[in-house]
Amino acid sequence: MNVHPSAGENSFWPTTTEPFAPEALYELKIDTDGDSVADIAYRVRFSPFEDGAQTAIVRRIEGPQAAGTGDGGRVIVDRAPVSTGREARITQAGDTRFFAGWRSDLSSATWKVRRTTCSSRATISSLTRCVQHRS
Numbered sequence: 082m083n084v085h086p087s088a089g090e091n092s093f094w095p096t097t098t099e100p101f102a103p104e105a106l107y108e109l110k111i112d113t114d115g116d117s118v119a120d121i122a123y124r125v126r127f128s129p130f131e132d133g134a135q136t137a138i139v140r141r142i143e144g145p146q147a148a149g150t151g152d153g154g155r156v157i158v159d160r161a162p163v164s165t166g167r168e169a170r171i172t173q174a175g176d177t178r179f180f181a182g183w184r185s186d187l188s189s190a191t192w193k194v195r196r197t198t199c200s201s202r203a204t205i206s207s208l209t210r211c212v213q214h215r216s
Contacts, residue, residue: 100135100163100183101127110147122147124154125181127163135163137181 101107106126110119122142127135139161140154161172164182172179 099130100165101130101137101181103127103129103135106150106152108150119147120144122154124152126152127181133165135165137161137163137179139177139179 103126106124108125109123111121112118113120120143124140124142125137127137129135137158137160138156139158140152141157142154146153157177158172158174158179161174161179161181162170164170164180169180169182
């Protein structure tokens with residue numbers, strides 16, 4: 082999932098110093114049986130950005146509860162550091178690997194920003210990579 086909550090409409094650079102909004106709930110929902118209803122969900126919440134650092138907690142939800150929204154679910158990653166510099170800080174928790182942070186690949190692709198306003202009043206901007214084909 083690519084999101085960039087601190088990007089402006091036409092900016093390639095962060096417009097805030099806070100990497101991820103702590104009041105937002107970031108979700109990835111997976112439909113495993115083709116009925117257009119989520120059967121598995123991963124929910125991520127971020128701590129407030131303090132002293133130049135931010136962490137994430139990741140929960141996994143299975144079954145009917147995956148179709149809803151909220152803070153329930155089994156914690157699978159706790160206090161994962163958010164990468165704000167050049168180093169990608171990957172957290173390993175059991176068989177789960179998690180990464181959250183700012184990244185860009187402006188040298189080989191163009192990025193489009195698509196903004197969505199959530200019911201929690203948080204704005205999530207998702208980045209869509211447009212690959213430049215060469216002949």
